[in-house]
Amino acid sequence: MIFVLGATGKVGRALVPALLDAGAAVRALTRDPAKARIDPRAEVVQGDLDTADLPALLDGSDRVFVLTQGHSADREAAVARAAARAGATHLVKLSTTGVHFGQTDPITRAHAEAEQAIREAGPAWTILRPGAFMDNRFAWRDSIREENAVYVPEGDPASALIHVRDIAAVATLALTTADHEGATYELTGGEALTTAEQVAILSDVLGRPIEFVAEPQSAASERMMRKYGWPADAVDGFFALKRESAEREHVVFGTVERVLGRPPLNFAEWARENAAAFAYHYGG
Template sequence: MILVTGATGTVGGRVARRLLDRGPLRVLARRPERVAFAGPSAEVVPGDYGDRASLDAAMVGVRAAFLVTNDPQRPQEDADLLDAARAAGVRRVVKLSAHAVGQPGADDLITDWHRANEDRLRACGLDWTILRPRAFMTNTLSWASSIRTEGVVRAFDGESPNACVDPDDIAEVACRALTEPGHEGRVYSLTGPEALTVREQTDQLGEMLGRSLRFERLTADQFRAGLRRRYPEPVVEALMASAERGRSGSKAQVDPTVREVTGRPPKNFRAWAAENAERFN
């Protein structure tokens, strides 16, 4: 059996859907009613990362687990999940991390948290695979409302390239690591096939939608204020540091890993946008 955590999120849900026809599947969710898929071999169980008993129950009979955590202010979550996996005899863990972990100059709260979690995974005694994706192409859906109503994309930085990746490509690599041999002890840096600036993404979205879109740069204060509406202050400052770091070109690296693991090239932004056009209209 394979266990998937984070199945109500961007990558975990895609991983779970791909695994529906590949044998027994268990999904651990804080809110099972939000799991929007089902299959004859899928079991959805309630659980919370802070509830060790629920983690122990979820790990029973599991041979491989996909591990997603998302709160850098709760560093114990990964340790508890790995302890429960080890106690249950789980053999393999595939961990969703972040591309910035591989950059020595990245030392914000979120990156340091991912780095520490990777260290825990390496030391846990189980077979492991680490996925380090660049920014998700789906992040651009945050522009959908302003595109629909104003024809505008607003972002903090329009000039720095980012080799953003389609979450479907991340999920496909994750599924292979969960179900195939040969991925043990590997760290996979995952990007799209090209690095684009926000201005270039805006132009491609406009071409795809058949109308002119305008880019407007947010000031640092405007960007920070928007983040504060969604995140606690320590996370806001970490995201600000990440955005500033991107200005040095640190997010432009294109990696060949998706092609190497899956045998096909990663999807480019234009193709992803065409598939999701109705979400911007």
């Protein structure tokens, strides 16, 4: 049995069906099964990592995909220890490329500490370190639909964005085969695109011009809090991460092709798959 934490998140939504398609038995954790849209082939378990009896929750799971809300090092360390006590034999931790580059922002530090806890817990482990997700561009959805415009912070760097299905595909192999134990994988897409190039690709796929607007960080921060409901500390953490990763987001790792035996999915493919999400709202 494979226990999947973060089953309703960006990676988890792709990972659960990928594991099921590979023939694995999957147990997926969610706080609210009634609202969660989890593949019906999976066993869905209700629980909260902060209040649950973790060894009991993980009992019967021999492999665990470790991803927690807020990337709390303490929470993930507790999961790793509980998984070991419950008899798990393999932990797969979702981290970030920032750890590879030695970044010191709060998000990356938490991942680095959690990685160490995973390695020390006892079971075999695999660490996945993806870069920025293509799905992050859903943050542009409202402004594209309502204004045919994309607003980004000034100086936003070129980024080797990765498709979450590629992350899920690598995680599936790590969780279902023995060839990836003790491995640490940096995962990116196959090309680095500037934000303007990403907007141009979306514009071409949607068949209409989209304005690219670079705005000061203060305006971008206000937009994230007002429009998207981000708390101030999350916004500060995001920009701290961006400042540290800016010079490295363009770095392309060949891991996806090496592990999967095919090129990574590209941003144009992602844009075509998700074109309906950006459909224009006539009349505002």
